Amino acid sequence: MSKRSDMTNTHNWSGQKLVSTDYLLFEAPREKHFMTGSEVLKEAMKRCTVDASVSYPITPQSEAAHLIGELWAEGYVGTYFRGENEFGVMSEVAGCAMAGARTVTTTSGPGTLRAMENFAQWSGTRIPCQLILMARGINSPLTIQPDNLEVSYMLETGCMIWYAENVQELFDMSIAAFTVAEKPDVHVPIITVVDGFFVSHTREAVMLPADDIALEPYDPYKAPLPPIDSETPPGRFLRDPFVMKSNYISYATHASWQWEVRSAVERSRPYAEHYLKGLIHITGEDDAEIAFVTCGTASNQAKEAHRELMKLGIKTKVIKLRTIRPFPAKELLEAVQGIKHIFVPEFNVVGWLEKEVRKELYNKCEADIVGGPRVAGGMSMPAEAIIAEVMEKINPGKGA
């Protein structure tokens, strides 16, 4: 096991050279590797000078959780253990982060819902931990297949939510995530979402920097709340003060606290803009009149559809949202200028992304918004289905 005291000004406890996030993400030379999302997450965390991680098995995130355990055994992660269930794990993560650790954990589907109460506690106590959410269907009936309905439950927890499309994005995003979440004026938890199996278990080419460099360590003394370590004033300090009504004006305290957490998420925008190179990414034709607004794997599928539609002479573009909280409202509005039809393909039955898009564009955009196509419970979304949806809209009754 490594010791934190082995860290020097230039190297972390496992001997990796400390570099800036900019260097790690944008400047360091990269080489091609071929690996799964779970494996790439190990590579990302290996370069993040992670203090603590807590794990629990659930498909499809278990592999990633094992691999972070291996990092601990190899001396890259400070402390690691298996918790008793997801509610326990997220509580343990809270403890780790409150005590001043850069902390990461992973979960999926039913585990996310079991742990739910913790996420609001995380944001309310301003811990900058990272949850890698490998989305999977939630019961009932039981499924272990990809489906991102669970994300809709996370939208109002006060945590930041980013969505990675593929293995490469998972690598880059999960590194940027710590950096943005730990900014003093942000300092709220970050949930990095990928679609389970479609990313976690998909093997593809990915460009990685060398593994002898890593992020600067987390400095808990630059946090908006003191860490719980008895080393910083005020000595009399309760991390989550139980503000009851018997303390007058506590409603203003609670309300301000809630607004402050949401304000913190808003303050992440310029940082995310920089480290993600934009809150949205656009693929396709500038003069298209049809747009797909997507996140995650739906972006991949929409890009396939876009290419096929081009062959039919139909111009489209794919507007991929990379952050869901904060929601890239301004960027989306700019991107849909001149668009007549917006399609929101989704991997869930409720269409939470469609609702988000409609809310933000209401009264601001003339385009017709179609919530579809939708698949759920592990189905893939073939480009053909997306094309059919488009053709039905622009050429009713004639089919693709």
Next chain:
Amino acid sequence: MANQGPAYYSPYPAATYEGVITPPEGKALLLEDVVDEETAMREIAKQMLTKENATIFPGPQVLYAWSDEAKRKATLIKEMAEVLNANMIPMYDYRPKYPKIDAEIEINPNHPNLTIWENKIKAAIFIGVHCHYANVALKIVRAETDCYTIAMCALSGHEDAMATIRDQHASDLEKFIKIAKEVKSELGV
């Protein structure tokens, strides 16, 4: 009762809801405008020197002698209070206090308006308060009082204050004191 802000009992909307966020590095905020640090410092000094019962609220990070930086800042803040003719009222911790605070001599982030009402404070500097509690307090003060709030932040600044300067370390405080002295002699107060 003190002059109350538009919301009276609810600290809404927060500044971010109006699109204002913390200033970029090297810059400051005056209301919603991003300005140079020196411009903000001059305005802060002017506000403190001209408003009634101007007060500095030092927070835990500077009240206690836990680091060399804290010790150095303590001396400078004392000097700052003298230059600005300001009172000092400590925010010594963040816990909700039972049964009540003595609003004349202390300020609590859970109901900072009480101290501002009690002492009829029209301009105040928050310094050494952890960002989260500063923001909670600033939101309440903004909603419930007519106090001109100033946040001198060692980190990224506070958009809910009317004026905020960021990355303020001991040497920056020295610079502020120098500017405040100039403003003071210009104003002749």
Next chain:
Amino acid sequence: MAKDSIKIRMPGLGGQGAVTAAHIAATAADTEGYYAVSNPFFGAEKRMAPSESYARIGTVPIYDRGEVIYPDIVMIFHPQVITMGKSYTMPFYAGIKENGLVIINSDRDLLTDDDKKTLSDLNVKVLTKDFTQFAIDMAGTELATNMAMLGALFGALGTVSKPAIEEGIKDRFLKKYTASGGTATLDSVIEKKFKKKQELIQKNLDTASAAFDLTVEWCKEVGFEQILESPKK
């Protein structure tokens, strides 16, 4: 000019019966033919910790819910509400409306000059009286303080009759209500003090009635006018 509805805020300390007082006040007003609602607002529901309750009475249906931010009448059940700030609102009269009323249970004046000026500018009348001593004298126990406060409230309103108040008190003590553990315990303590429930009710009635009369007189002296329209029968 009398209003079609008024709001009453009752800050007290846990165990004093402010919640019970609001309950009875609303029941009595309802009996008299008013629209009325009452509700408590629990913080940490503890003996001697702040506890607040509210009553709203009107000749029109009452839709407003929750805590009373803008009261017509504020009833302070314990001096510590003022001296120690054991209240959900600071100062204790925050939000009070013009021509309102403050009733304070204290054996001495607790208001500062600033307080007095603010209240007098709003033409708010203040009745300060040791209702606890009054309760001890009348009922033999300080636990009847809330009854004295209730009597004073209705004396000041003038439009809810003594029979209606009696009905409110009987209703509260003879029916079974869902009460918190603390309230249930105190109920049983009060009951133990009297041989029979009937005796308890009579003492409570006497206390309320005497406070009622006293307040009617006080209103004449200070010129506190009818604040609430008479009920539409």
Next chain:
Amino acid sequence: MYYVAKVNADMCAEYKCNTCTLYCPEANTLMFDKSGNTSWVDVDRCKGCALCVYVCTDMLNRDCITMEMPNVEAV
């Protein structure tokens, strides 16, 4: 509930005992004055539970503490 504890200092000093101070549920409320050898009450913090009376009277048979009305001063 309007009562607070009051220690009869003369009687209390005879026993050189601070038992009541340990049993008081409130912190820094029923204190012991070493020089005067007596317990004393911070009236503002006393919640009037009378547990100290139980300790002094029922447990120790001493009767040095009574419950009395405090003076409430105007703010």
Next chain:
Amino acid sequence: MALDIYKINPEFRDIMPQEIIDLEEKATWSAKMDTPRGIKELPDTKELLEEHSLCAGCPEAAALRYVLSALPKPEDTIIVNSTGCTSLMFPHIALHTVHSLFGNQNAVASGIKRVLDWRFPDIEKDVVVLAGDGATVDIGLDYTLQSFFRQENITTICFDNEVYANTGGQESGATAKGQVFKMAPLGKKFEKVPMWELATTSGCHYSVNMTASAPKAVAKAVREAILVAREIGPTFLNIYTPCILEIGLSANEGLGEMKDQDKGRFASYKHVSPEAEEFLKKCKEEGRI
């Protein structure tokens, strides 16, 4: 450094309230003392607890005084709390504390302890969990026991009042069989959960069941439990602090009730593992107890 966070900068001494100055000058910090601090200092020193809103006469409030007075090293002690009556005292403890959710207190404490050991390998940092019986035995039983199984170096103290008091008097797993409370209108159907025995069989090295009727005994148990947790493994204290309100007692009757139960449901139980026993013997020789 931990004690420095209470040291007031001289420039601000004249504006600080007396209670904060007292905390620096008159509170019993271990770093300032030659001999172990303890309950004997309570009557004439600044305590680590301020005014709070618990009921007059609440035995839990008294028990917290004993716990705080017995911490071997308060300036390096983190206390983790859960929802319940105890959370009304929590904001008023003069240490770094956490109010967690309801039931997850041992999980949060596990995370804190492991990270403090990682960040400060050379400083003894104690983590103490303090929660009621609902949090410890019912909603949080899983997390309580699992922290024992994992051999976390934390001390768990349960203020057992045998009822959900903060929510208005509902039956809990710690309620005695037959007792009528809300949600058990016909009386509780099963026996009081013997948490102290579960603690023993789940791997605690020190497990005690007692009432808070004897302040010095409580303080001794707390001191021993924390030292054992620091060096050996998890420890557990179950302390009866009756809810006088819910069982219909007057404010001054809590102590009598605890004395009665010293011979009843809370008759003394103490388990000390052989390793802990040996360690405590050593502590005694060194004068740490």
